[in-house]
Amino acid sequence: MAKDTKERILSAALELFSRKGYEGTNILEITASVGIVKSGIYKHFQSKEEIWDALLNQMIAYYDEHFGSAEHLPPVPDSLDGLVAMTMRMADFTIHDEKVMMTRKLLTIEQFHDERAKKLATKHFLTGLTEMFTHVISGMMTQRLLKQDDPAMLAFAYTAPISALIHLCDREPEKTEDAIRQIEAFSQHFVRIYGL
């Protein structure tokens, strides 16, 4: 039938893998969710592992495309409140966007699946955010909005707690509202401490 079946398989696989893990998901569940019969999946992928592979490639490509190069760095806020606002916008998006959340959950539970998953998990959860905010914070320092300090250290100190709260939302969605408030409180604390 459709030409987008391959994508829909990947989409269903993301949803299922992120919820039940790679080993905990079977082909039948994936195909049922796509609306084809089990064996039909082998017209698109040679094996289950190849689905994982394609999914990982897709996630890596998505990441590089959206956060990979310097062009995608966010604009430097022109005030301390601007930093808080930008942070809240980004947090809100990343917490509520289904695809992004599923990608994060998948990387969390399958980070030991292979080497590439590990690398991508580290980017997602640690280095990516830090690099991005190193740029932002360093920009705000040159604009005399923040005290002079090691931008990479501040970026790490800023993003890691936020990242921890995002993980909390992934794990216990019922705590989302609370976590978002905590992110805002933390962001405000940060600008109070480091702001000029």
Add this chain to the structure above:
Amino acid sequence: MAKDTKERILSAALELFSRKGYEGTNILEITASVGIVKSGIYKHFQSKEEIWDALLNQMIAYYDEHFGSAEHLPPVPDSLDGLVAMTMRMADFTIHDEKVMMTRKLLTIEQFHDERAKKLATKHFLTGLTEMFTHVISGMMTQRLLKQDDPAMLAFAYTAPISALIHLCDREPEKTEDAIRQIEAFSQHFVRIYGL
């Protein structure tokens, strides 16, 4: 043969589940690692899921026993360097202790397995550390070692980045040395910012 077989099964299960996940581990691997034949495991547990259950109970009990009550709170350091030193001792232990590391990895990859795993993961990765350091930091504030501020906020700001680096060690052990240096640098940054 031995009477400690049940414990050895749990120990093997922890090792295997933390490396390959619950679904990714089979009974044969567990029993082989213990040194009994596959069917022998049913003399100790009624099902695979019951092994998971017992393991979780053990982890919950261990956590409560070691970090549960106020008696197990660490002593309040009497200097800023003391805080750094205590942090490094704790980080070193938690990163290198095999059992603790496996527990953390297991909770990471199986945190969505059931509700109890979620709760324990949140304690391990977020609230437990924060509570512990709220006590430490609040103690150091009354001793005029740290600036007056919200102790819970500082504890969160202090522990979350360290926690992120511990996760990095779990994921990519080859980065352990580097991560430990980063923990130390971050801890020193913290006392520089908040110390009196």
Add this chain to the structure above:
DNA sequence: ATATAGGGTGAATTTTAGGTCACTTTGCTG
């Protein structure tokens, strides 16, 4: 010493899941 229970064995069973295959349908393209 022997009965008994708890721990261990190995073969058998059952279920599930990944994968194959021959065949049908369908949407294009010449």
Add this chain to the structure above:
DNA sequence: CAGCAAAGTGACCTAAAATTCACCCTATAT
């Protein structure tokens, strides 16, 4: 509109994995 390739179907195969069971040790308590 014929023909072909891609997509989809359903029956089938196979292997792996959980669990059961009848039976065998062996330590210990009477």
